[in-house]
Amino acid sequence: MKPSRLFPMPIHSILLFAVWLLLNNTLAPGHILLGGFLAIAIPRLVAGLSTEQPSVKKPGLALRYCLLVLWDILTANFEVAVKVAGPMKKIRPGMVAVPLDIKSELGITLFASTISLTPGTVSAEISEDKRWLYVHALDVENEHALIQEVKQRYEAPLKEILGC
Amino acid sequence: MNNLIWIPLLPLLGTLVPLFASRFSRSACAFLTAGLPALALILVLQNASSIFDGEALYTVYNWIPVIGLELAFRLDGLSLLFALLILGIGLLVILYARYYLSAQDSIGRFYSYLILFMFAMLGVVMSDNLLQMWMFWELTSISSFLLISFWGHKTEARKGARMALTITGAGGLALLAGILLIGEVVGSYNLYEVLNSGDVIRDHVLYPVILVLVLAGAFTKSAQFPFHFWLPHAMAAPTPVSSYLHSATMVKAGIFLMARLYPVLSGTELWFLIVSLTGLATLLLGAYVALFKHDLKGLLAYSTVSHLGLITLLLGMGTELAAVAAIFHIINHATFKASLFMAAGIIDHESGSRDMRQLNGLWKYMPHTATLAMVAASSMAGIPLLNGFLSKEMFFAETLHQDSLGSLSWMVPVLATLGGVFSVAYSTRFIHDVFFNGEPINLPKTPHEPPRYMKVPVEILVALCLLVGIFPSLVIGDLLYAASGAALNGIPPEYSLAIWHGFNLPLLMSFLALAGGLTVYYNRKELFQFQAQFPDNDPKLVFEAVVQLIQRQAETFMQLVENGSLQRYAYMMLSMSFAMMAGPLLDLNATAGLRPELPVDAISVTGVILLTLGAVATVVWHRERMKALVSLSIVGLIVSLMFAKFSAPDLALTQLSVEVVTVILLMLALFFLPQQTPKESSPRRVVRDLGLSAMIGGVIGTICYALMTRPLDSISTFFVENSKTGGGGTNVVNVILVDFRGFDTLGEITVLGIAALGIFKLIARMRLYMPASDENGRPWTLDSHPMMLAIVSQSLLPLALLVSAYIFLRGHNMPGGGFIAGLITAVAIIQQYIAHGVDWVKPRMKVDYQVLIGSGIFIATLTGLGSWLFDRPFLTSWFDYFSLPLIGKFELASAMMFDLGVYLTVIGATMLILANLGKLTTSERPVVSETD
Amino acid sequence: MASWVEIIVACFLLLGGIFMFVGSLGLVRLPDLYTRLHGPTKATTLGIAGILLASSIMFSIKNGGLSVHEWLITLFLLITAPVTANMLAKTALHHDVKMLSRSRGHELMEPARHRYGPEGASENTKSGTESNNSKLP
Amino acid sequence: MAHLPILPILLPLITGALLLLPPFQNTMPRQRLLALVSAFIQVIVAWTLLNTANTEGTQLYVLGDWQPPFGIVLVADRISTLLVLLTTVLFAGALLYSCAGHDKGGQYFHPLFMFQVMGVNGAFLTGDAFNLFVFFEVLLIASYALLIHGGGKQKTQSALHYVILNLVGSSLFLFGLGILYGTLGSLNIADMAMRIRELEGGEAILAKVGGLLLLLVFGLKAALLPLHFWLPKTYSSASAPVAALFAIMTKVGVYSILRIHTLIFGAEAGELANIAIPWLWPLGLLTLAIGSIGVIASPGLKLMTANLVVVSAGTLLTAIALQSEKATGAALYYILHSTLITGAMFLLADLIARQRGKAEDRLVKARAMAQPRLLGVAFVLCALAIVGMPPLSGFVGKILLMQAAEETMDKIWLWPLILIGGLLSLVALSRAGTTIFWRTTALAGTEERVHPFEFAGVFILIMASPLMVMFGGELTDITSQAARQLFDFSQSVEALVPQTTQGGQ
């Protein structure tokens, strides 16, 4: 999946095509044609306005990663809900600094987003040298455990997927 | 058809001659200038014989019938008399002025004004329509203004001219009112009909008003007391002007008017009282003051005032003979006064002074001129064998033959004689003090005789004085008879124009005046000392003080009313709106109508609470602007939700998208405007404003409620019924926008485009205040484009564009459309600016937003024009359904094209605004030091 | 509509509704801004997903086709919510909004604020553990 | 030409859009050429349209082929076409003037000028209440943008007042329209006039509120006291060609009152007949008075001219308040006269100001002008016309108006105000003229001379005045016929709505 003249942003093209069908709730041939056209035309229009194109090295892993995140969102949500509804004195919030191995801006963004999306942690800041991610957690038992968990669970697969 | 029209027309053309002729020599210019008036004079003389036969000539053209204005001229005795004076003396003045004006003076301009005045004056006397007469009447004021202010660099000239214009202008306006009333009473402005409606007018309830208004016009023009004061100050004009306007013509216009309307307005008690008393007062005042004027022209001016008073008095007496005497004196006064002014001008010209305290013994230096002046002055004094004597005798006689003042009627001849005394005295002074009485004192020049031809006009006029004085009926008999007949609108009474009527009372009065005058002049030292005791309360100063007072008061008033406070203006406007709304509502018996109301639900209540608190918070926090902005956003959100709730999805979408752009704009404002508002409204003002806004809010709410609870029978069902069949779309709102009322939309996008252009103008060359720190003094962070925001915004752009394409394409049938799609696109692009900054976006997006606006409007308009090809009105829509293999049935509609225009304009406009603003801020950003 | 569909839709709705509520509850209850950030950005993901899923199921059944455009909203929210949280946290750090005193990692606030690494904290502040003595600008 | 009635709107619109596009976009000479050619065509079109309306009767242009009352219609009757012609002539003069270099004082002058004309013409021609709002906004937004053309503190400050007041005004406009739609259920003006006769009770009262709100809004545009305060500063600070074009804007307000309050709330409106008069008559008279006071109090020629605009507005509003055919005919003539002459005066004031150095247009002693002759003649002509001195057009207007006040009470109020107002203007303008042209210092004047384009612009506008007198018969014939048409319900209303749709479904 490399950018080409016809598909300057291939991932986007696929995404757009899917979204078009989603939007129209349909698989009608007319819409497939129109969606295909838009999926090609729009990226060509905005190609100039994009810097780094994601190149997914391992699509299968990416899909697994997505499911993993969704599952984590689901489970963690309940935990957080209980904490929010429970007594406030019990929560032990805190800020931790996660060292970053992943280098690409897109990778960091995806990593930080994942952390934010899974309940209980929020990516607060990224150091200027892009080597540290500051994460605020709602309930920290052990900073190092937390750091290790997010790095293993999310950063490692992301690195693999993006190949960086 | 007669040639009457040419008599005024020739001078009108003549105004242009001097402008071209001024390039030649002065004599040539004068000669050429005189040509057309001379021709006019010949025309007048040509017609004279038929007038003397008792005929009157008329000519009339339609002009503006709606107001009763026609181009109507008449030549009867009265107008003949005046036309001769105007043209004859006018020609003499042209000759005189050739020598009078110096080389620096623009003779072309002078002649042009002079002939213009001649034209105006001829118009006045020859008008056969009152409105037309008024027109020329005002034109005399204007041209005399130009003449008096000919030496505009002198303060005196400017002020004198302005005063004359103001007084005569005011009189002119009164006259207009009077004429309009006459027209209303008579039903016509035609002089013939007016003159024959004397009884109708005199019996009308408006007669006193008409009389006062017309006389106000006449008195101001003829310098009657108490409006006399402008005339002496008009002496700032070059002397030819004075000898023309202020002796022979313009000041006689008022007299002419009274004579003209004599058959209509005179003959009542009111006429007599006003006119004769005014005339008497003017006569005495003018004669008395004239004696004390050291300025030669001042003396002549007041003498003119006095003589005008005399004529007015005559007209006021109401007897036919008095009217004849008045007309006779008009002629005589014109001749001797014009020559006197010319003589005074010669003296001034050759000696450099008009002050009688300097001018002495000029007889030795200019005997010829002195002779002429002395003859004319004698006529003015009423010496026998001169024309002045004849009319003065008639005047004295008439004063004896009236009894309108009842038992006090004897006072009139006595006072008239007294006037005669002073008249003789100042005439004597004019002769003695100037030509004799020792040697000149400190004159700027050594006096000598003027150029030969400069004296010619004076000689002619003085000769006339003599001729009329000696052979009155031969020289002037026919003219006087015709003129009197015209003035009286009938046959003049019996009178005799003889030098000698035997020893009678008038002769005695003349002798008394002569003797008395000489005595007064002999004892002038005592009299001057006596007069010196009184403060010199010049009416001119009073006039100027009044004008200045009015001006100052006006300025104060305007500063008070228009104090430049928007808050006041807005308050007034809103108060007025409240009054306009609340007034009728008081009559509304029941607020609620008969339409059933919708039930209230919990969501709505929540919405109302949110909206209320949001709005109130915005108001309460309006001084902390960031907070106000956040709470304003809630209001916007709830309003959108309300639209959604009440079945207006399109509105909800539009409101939402507009909302975001508005918030972005407001944030820009927040950055460049102070972030906090000082507390400067006084509690009183706050309460006042709160009161007004609460009342208006209450009224609007009431109206809204009253409207909603009443049934409505509207044209809307048509739109629902025809949306699909006629407009080809199921989203009725969109079909209205692009089809039924597409013209509104065209206007709307034009507004948007114009706003963008205007904002671009505003931004250009704007020097912004850019705070280097926020309201708490905290410097801005250095992380200008946070990474996550940048990366995510980038990938959102294509998604947003896709959504906007979706919204655009479905608009015709489902909620959406070009406008919303355009805003989504614009917002998506703005997001790129927010996330990456101008410097990053600019090289990557080479779109000329101005072209986008232009082509958007152009496409929408062209779509509308397309219907012309099918011979349909602008914006007639077209749509059809097509079917293609694979794709199936789809619709194509011209409305889509129109919507595309909308789409492009919206993007262009929004981006032109925001991108340029961003560009500006970036280029002007001060370099922030990193020390903080 | 079949009653089991109704039940499923109702369940999803309730699930979503409860999480929506809890998210906003967190906004009110949680003790400091940083903890409050967790409430909405989290609970709403599931809350809104629940409701959208309910909508998707209902309209799919009702209109006899697929109604999946609701997912797009979820997609948008999933993409944007972390950025929102990140931006808010950044501004909070920038404005020096204090963490709850019993929070851990107060020493990281200064470096995070200046976007240094955590080791930079010791270079820049004399005592990284004290959070009460912050410098006023 | 079936499409003639829409051309006065489309021509400036298309020209404006073209001016934003290549090849006109960035070259001033091409922009000028296009603008001037377009203006010339517009004058011809307007003239043809007037002739058509005059000879063939009212031209109805049904936009989108949607019959009234459903679609938007343009009504090209005598009044509207006359005013369109007036607008285009004024525009042509101002445009010529601007081509001397005034159009370079900022971006987009020519497109904005075109859009302004489009808005004004649209407001005159439209027969639809909401479309009227849209065109009001077009002309307003264009005027906002034009007002700041040339830059400077004064412009910004007066623009703030002008814009904010008008924004509030636009809000009130929409409130009013909402009420009228909510009671009448239609937007076509003629249809509204038909429907209003059936209103009674609460609906009638509400409609009255709506009508009065519209009166307020039009009063704001027309500079009715106490809504006129924005005008003097705004007009006097605008750059000359813009101020000249603005002279038509108060007339749009006046015209709208004619359209809405003479047609919808006219004599035929049953319970709601003539609701505007109790407000319009006294306030119009007061406007006339305060304008005259303002004229006397003005320290500069531009402000004086702006106050003269207020005077003319007051005069016109009073005339309309008389609600008679005669008065309306008079008002129409007066509109033509006052618009062109005040427009000319604004241009002239600018020429004068430029030749007087630092003193600009202020009435103080200053250096002599480079071309006192030329400017002096023009000034005298303008001043005479404005004051209402014969032989220029002002006096015809004045006489028409005075004659239109037929009731004694009307006369008692109107005549003195018109006459004294005229006198005050006379005093003020004679003072201004003598000061400006004659109170000069010995210092050499500026080198600034009148550009031929400027001369042409001023010349066109001033020459209109004597022509209006010369052909006064023909002109007053048209204006009185136009007024008669307006007051003839069957012509001005019934003929414009198909009988089958009257009174809704």
Add this chain to the structure above:
Amino acid sequence: MEGIYAFCVGLLTACGIFLALRGRTFPVVVGLTLLSYAVNLFLFASGRLKINAAAVLGQSEQYADPLPQALVLTAIVIGFAMTAFVVILAMRGRADLGNDHVDGRLPDIQARQRNRTLRK
């Protein structure tokens, strides 16, 4: 429901007008925005309130009056254009005049106070 709707319109009007009467440009702009909300809601209400009756053919049994909706749409767009202009104009005012007062100069009270302190 009509009652509380009318209340909202009235309230927004009142708040908008109060802010529009302030002396600084920013509150005035905010006030005008609020006022335009009120106007839009009012104009919308002139077609009467209807629930679940979007004027899209085939989507519901009855249709809300589409005409006022179209008018409000136009009004929103125009209002947006105007707001945008006045916002930038306010900025221009600050830039040109040095303060953000609607009159372009600080009110008399402050000027007087300043004079008083100067005199001392």
Add this chain to the structure above:
Amino acid sequence: MLSWAIAAVAVLICAALMMNLWRLIIGPSVQDRILALDTMYINSIALIVLYGIHTGTSMYFEAALMIAMLGFVSTSALCKYLLRGDIIE
């Protein structure tokens, strides 16, 4: 069943909205208010979708989608303002 659930969820969301408003009013920091506003956007989305389920039309879906898209722009612009003052630089 469904209508009951809809009513219950409506109440929940309304309560959530009121709590958002509460946070928005008491603050204390600007971030709190922005956060509250952002949450309000999301709750509104839920409310619109719920309303769509209630009325059985998908007419309002786009409104929800727009809030999701534009609410983000608005929030990020507000934050950008707090960080940099100039949002488009």
